[in-house]
Amino acid sequence: MDFALSAEQEALAASERAWLAKHDPISVRRRTIDVGPATIPGYAAKHLVDSGLIGLLTSDAGGTHVDLAVLVAEHGRAASPVPLAELALSTAVLDKLVHPLTTLAEANTGGAEFVPLVLAPAEGGPLSADISSTELRISGVTAPACAALDATGFLFAATCSDGTEILAHIPSGNAGVAVRTLETLDLTRSWSILELDLTLPAERWAVAPVGTLAYLDDALAFSRKMDALGAAERLLEQTVEYAGQRTQFGQPIGSFQAVKHHCANMALHTEAARAALWAAAVALDGADPDQRAAAVSAAAAYAGNATSSVASTALQVHGGIGFTWEHDLHLLTRRIKVDEILNGSVSRHRRRLAQL
Numbered sequence: 001m002d003f004a005l006s007a008e009q010e011a012l013a014a015s016e017r018a019w020l021a022k023h024d025p026i027s028v029r030r031r032t033i034d035v036g037p038a039t040i041p042g043y044a045a046k047h048l049v050d051s052g053l054i055g056l057l058t059s060d061a062g063g064t065h066v067d068l069a070v071l072v073a074e075h076g077r078a079a080s081p082v083p084l085a086e087l088a089l090s091t092a093v094l095d096k097l098v099h100p101l102t103t104l105a106e107a108n109t110g111g112a113e114f115v116p117l118v119l120a121p122a123e124g125g126p127l128s129a130d131i132s133s134t135e136l137r138i139s140g141v142t143a144p145a146c147a148a149l150d151a152t153g154f155l156f157a158a159t160c161s162d163g164t165e166i167l168a169h170i171p172s173g174n175a176g177v178a179v180r181t182l183e184t185l186d187l188t189r190s191w192s193i194l195e196l197d198l199t200l201p202a203e204r205w206a207v208a209p210v211g212t213l214a215y216l217d218d219a220l221a222f223s224r225k226m227d228a229l230g231a232a233e234r235l236l237e238q239t240v241e242y243a244g245q246r247t248q249f250g251q252p253i254g255s256f257q258a259v260k261h262h263c264a265n266m267a268l269h270t271e272a273a274r275a276a277l278w279a280a281a282v283a284l285d286g287a288d289p290d291q292r293a294a295a296v297s298a299a300a301a302y303a304g305n306a307t308s309s310v311a312s313t314a315l316q317v318h319g320g321i322g323f324t325w326e327h328d329l330h331l332l333t334r335r336i337k338v339d340e341i342l343n344g345s346v347s348r349h350r351r352r353l354a355q356l
Contacts, residue, residue, distance in 0.1 A: 003278050003279070003282065005066070005070065009066065009067060009070050010070075012067065012070055012071065013070040013071070013073070013074055016070075016071050016074045016075075017074045017077070017078075019047060020074060020075065020077075020078035020080060021078070023041075023043065023044070024078070025044075025078050025079050025080045025081060025188065026078070026079050026188070026328055026331060028041065029079070029081070029187070029188055029331075033187055037149060037181055037190035038081040038187070038188055038189050038190045039081065039147075039149060039150055039190065040081050040082055040147055040150045044080070044081075044082055045111065045114065045150075046111070048082065048084070048087065048111075049109070049110065049111035052109070053071060053084060053088065054087045054088060054091050054108050054109050055088075055091050055095075055105070055108070055109035056068055056071075056088050056092075057088050057089065057091070057092035057095075058091060058092055058095040058105060058109070059095060059096075060095075064281075064285045065219065065222070065281045065282075065284040065285050066278070066281045066282065066285065068084070068085065068088055068223070069222075069223070069226050069277065069278070069281045071084055072084055072085050072223050072226045072227050072230070073226050073227070073229055073230035073233070074230060075227065075230065076226065076227035076228060076229065076230025076231045076335070076339075077230035077231060077233055077234045078230075078234075079188040079231065079328075079331055079332060079335055080188075081146075081147060081188060081189045081190065082147070083116045083145075083146040083147040083189075085219070085220060085223035085224075085227075086116035086117045086118075086145070086146060086147070086220070087108065087114070087115075087116050087117075089117045089216060089219055089220065089223075090108065090115055090116055090117040090155040091104075091105045091108045091109055092105075093117075093155070093157075093167060093208070093212065093216065094108070094115075094155065094167075097167070097206055097208075099206040100203050101167065101169055101203075101204075101205075101206050104153075104155070104169060113152050113153060114150060114151050114152045114153075115151060115152060115153045115154060115155050115169065116145065116146070116147060116148075116151055116154065116155070117154075117155050117157065117216065117220070118142050118143070118145040118148070118154045118155065118156050118157070118170075118194060119142065119143045119156075119157055119158070119213075119216065119217065119220065119343075120140075120142060120143060120156075120157070120158035120159070121140075121141065121142065121143045122143065122217070122343075122344065122348070123348075125140070125141070125143070126140045126141055127139070127140030127141060127142065127158065127196070128140055128161060129158045129159070129160045129161070129166060130160055130161050130162075131160055131162070131164060131166075134201065134202040135199050135200065135201060135202070136160075136166060136168055136199065136200045136204070136205040137198075137199045137200075138156070138158070138168065138170075138196045138197075138198055138199075138200070139196060139197050140195075140196060141193050141194065141195050141196070142156065142193055142194040142196065143193070143342075143343075144182060144184075144191045144192065144193055144342055145191070145192055145193065145194065146189050146190070146191060147189065147190055148172075148179050148181075148190070148191075148192035148194065149179065149181065149190050149192060150190075151172050152171070152172055153169055153170060153171040153172050153174075154169070154170045154172070154194065155167060155168070155169060155170075156168045156169075156170050156194075156196075157208070157212065157213055157216050158213070159213055164207055165207065165208040165209070165210060165211075165212050165213045166205055166206065166207060166208060167205065167206050167208045167212070168200055168204060168205035168206075169200075169204050169205070170194070170196070170198070170200070170204075174198065175198065176196060176197045176198030176199075177194060177195075177196060177198060178194070178195040179192050179193075179194060179195075180192060180193050180194075180195055184338050185334040185337050185338055186334050186335050186337075186338040187331055187334055188331055188334070188335050189335070189338075191338070211289055214289060214293070215284075215289070215292070217343070217344075218284065218292055218293060218296040219284055220343045221296055221297075221300050221343040221344045221349070222277065222280050222281065222284060222296050222299065222300065223343075224300075224339045224342055224343045224344075225273075225277060225299060225300045225303040225304055225307070225339060226277050226281075226303075227335070227339050228303060228304070228307040228308075228335070228336045228339035228340065229270070229273050229274060229277055229303055229307055231307070231311075231332045231335050231336050231339075232266075232269070232270050232273070232306070232307040232310040232311065232332075232336060233270055234332060235266075235310055235311060235314040235329065235332050235333070235336075236263075236266045236267060236270050236310060236314070238314070238328075238329065239262075239263060239266060239313070239314045239317050239318065240254070240263055242317065242318055243259050243263060243317060246319075253317075259317060262313050262316065262317050263317070265309075265313060266309075266310045266313050266314065269306035269307070269309050269310050270306070270307075270310060272302065272306060273299075273302060273303035273306040273307060276298060276299040276302045276303060277299045277303055279295050279298075279299060280292075280295040280296045280298070280299035280300075282295075283295035283296065284296065290356065293352070293356060294353065294356050296349075297344075297349040297350075297352045297353040297356070298349075298353055300343075300344055300346075300349040301346050301349040301350045301353060304339070304340045304341075304345070304346040304349070305340075305346050307336050307339070307340065308336055308337060308340050310336075311332065311333040311336045311337070312333075314329060314333070315329060315333060
């Protein structure tokens with residue numbers, strides 16, 4: 001497959017990278033890292049609204065998953081706490097509904113609401129959803145969600161016991177909704193699960209088109225690994241730079257063959273993961289669900305393993321300094337390790353790929 005980013009997509013990535021470099025999420029996070037979970041600064045939320053990124057995948061904006069991917073990678077590179085994919089996907093599916101819930105798409109885009117996507121747990125987790133007349137009954141816990149502490153509500157997507165796919169708006173603070181923050185390796189984002197035990201009226205939920213849940217699951221799995229790729233690219237650059245500066249026996253360690261091989265392997269893993277993920281992004285914009293599923297699982301399985309390997313090798317090349325709290329390496333490594341297991345682990349995507 002021939003693929004290259006357009007000039008507009010490269011400019012989009014460069015613009016977002018410049019904004020993130022100016023505000024430096026890691027520096028901001030270090031000031032509060034001992035206080036509590038990561039939160040989204042007000043200026044970051046305003047940036048999402050002013051730039052129109054939340055509505056990127058809506059029909060009015062006409063953006064693609066490739067457009068979203070270049071942005072997700074930049075946020076991963078910068079270790080940003082912003083759940084860009086969850087917000088863009090939530091707004092996109094709301095925009096396509098013929099239901100009162102569609103007004104939430106405009107509210108999300110305009111900043112009046114902050115409603116990210118939350119999925120049911122994969123592979124039959126402890127959650128049930130049942131339709132009774134015009135009401136929807138939900139009980140159980142969701143899959144881990146990013147930045148739930150900052151949300152005004154959640155767009156919950158699940159499959160009911162009778163196979164019906166639903167989308168439900170669950171306001172934050174609603175009776176029967178508890179947000180339980182998780183302690184994870186990732187210190188750059190907050191992760192939570194929703195503990196649900198509530199009944200929603202007709203205006204709060206809608207039946208989704210068949211295949212919506214599979215699409216959302218694929219899109220989030222892809223975005224998680226694209227986030228990891230951004231972090232891995234930054235680790236590669238830092239490692240090569242460090243290898244050229246750190247000296248041993250009177251010469252840079254980057255001149256030693258073993259270190260050269262480590263850096264070359266990191267570059268190989270990064271480039272191959274990028275190629276697989278771009279193929280998945282193109283498939284997500286296509287109309288064939290089988291092709292999409294195969295491309296996403298192949299990319300997620302490879303990129304999850306490859307980015308984790310890049311992080312481990314970066315730590316090895318950095319040596320003792322890489323183990324220090326003051327170095328950013330551990331923050332990016334932690335982020336990659338969490339991206340590796342959420343929204344489908346490497347083993348899960350390999351099993352799924354073998355079954356397709």
